[in-house]
Amino acid sequence: MKLNRRTFLGTGVAAATALQAPMVLGAGKPRVVVIGGGAGGATTARYIAKGAKGAVDVTLVEPTRTYYTCFFSNLYLGGFRELSSLAHSYGKLASDYGINVVHDWAIGIDRDARTVSLAGGGMLNYDRLVLSPGIDFVDGAVEGWDVTAQNKMPHAFKAGSQTELLKAQIEAMPEGGVFAMVAPPNPFRCPPGPYERVSMVAHVLKERNPTAKIIIADPKNKFSKMALFQEGWANHYEGMIDWINGDFGGGNVSVDPDAMTVTIDGEETKVDVCNVIPAMKAGRICEMAGITEGNWAPVTGHTMQSRIDENIHVLGDACAQGDMPKSGFSANSQAKVAAMAVLSALTDSKLFPAKFSNTCWSLIDTNDGVKVGATYEATDEKIAKVDGFISQTGEDAELRQATYEESVGWYAGITADIFG
CATH class of the missing domain: 3.50.50.60 (FAD/NAD(P)-binding domain)
Structure with missing residues (x-):
C-alpha cells in the first residue's frame, strides 16, 4: 500500500479507536505531564488530549519552539529536502487540542511527590508522567x-x-x-x-x-x-x-x-x-528520575509503563522495550499505546491489547529508496517481533522509486499525526 497522509492517519491502530469517549473518575481533573516534544511525546500528548475531550489536563514540556525531525534530516544533507521542511511547531497542539505547551527544560522529577521541576523555576504536578526525551550521548x-x-x-x-x-x-x-x-x-x-x-x-x-x-x-x-x-x-x-x-x-x-x-x-x-556519532543512552531526565537500568529505561510493552515506577510511561528512543528499533515510526506507534494506557488508567476508556509497527526507509541515491519494517506485539517479557519485510537487492528502478515516494508520503502523514 502506498502511504500518504490520508492512508497513514487511517491505518489500523487499535489505540486510536480506544481514545474516544472517556469519563473522568472522581471530581478533579487528572493531570498528565509529557516531557519531550518529538515523535513519541507530541503524539502521546495529542492522543491523550484528543481522547480525553477536556477530561484530562495535558502539559507538554519541550525546550525548543521549533522541532526538527531527525528522520529525513539525511535527505537535507543530500540536497533532497530543505531544512524548513523538517521544521514543525506546537501551535496546533495548543490551539486545536488544548494542550498546555511549556517551552522549558525539565531538570528534576520527584517520584514520591509526583512533581516535575523546570529550569525556569516552575513546578508541575502529575498523576501520570510520560517521558520521551530521545537520546543523549555516553x-x-x-x-x-x-x-x-x-x-x-x-x-x-x-x-x-x-x-x-x-x-x-x-x-x-x-x-x-x-x-x-x-x-x-x-x-x-x-x-x-x-x-x-x-x-x-x-x-x-x-x-x-x-x-x-x-x-x-x-x-x-x-x-x-x-x-x-x-x-x-x-x-x-x-x-x-x-x-x-x-x-x-x-x-x-x-x-x-x-x-x-x-x-x-x-x-x-x-x-x-x-x-x-557516539554511543547513546536515554535522555538525561530518565537518569535523573531514577528509572534507568544501564543506558536505557526498561518498560512493559503492554502499556509502556516503567518497570521501576508504574506512574511513569517511557517511550521512543529512551526506552528498553525489546525488539523494536529506535525510530520515529516506533516512537509514534508506542505513543498511541501509552496514550491508550494513560486514558484507561485515568478514565473509563477501554484498554486494547498493545500492537505496534515500524518501517524505516532510506535513500541511497536519487529515487533509489529501500525499506525495512515489521509488526510487533506486547508479551510479558518484551515487545516481540511478529513478522517483517525488507527490500531486496537487485530490485528494478521503478520499484526503488516507488519506495522512495512511499517514504515521502509517510513523512507527510506521520508529522501530521504527531503535530496535528
Missing part, C-alpha cells in the same frame, strides 16, 4: 570527543543546527578531501541512519567533489540493510567509500578535533570533516 564513548567538540566534529544526530553545520562542512570540503564518520555501537537511534547519511554525503560529493573519499570507522561487523547499502555504494559511488568494521579495528578509534585527525586501530588520518 560520556567518553569516543576517545578525544565530547559535546564541547561538536562544532568541530558534529554528531548531527539531534537535528537542527548540528545538521546545518554538517552540511556546510561537507560542501566546504577541499577537492579530493576526506570525510570520516565514527559510527555508533548498538543500540542507537535509527539503525540505518549512519549508512543513509554516508549515502547522502557520497551523493553530494559525487556531484561537487568526485575525487573525495569517505571513511567509516564502525565497531560493528554488520548493520541495518547492509547488503542494500553496499550494493548501492558499489552501483552509485564505486571506490569512494571505505567501511572499516570491528574486525579490522573500526571500534578502536580516537579523534583529535583541534588537529582534525582520526586514529583507527593506531593509524592516524588527517580529515576535512568528521561526523562523530
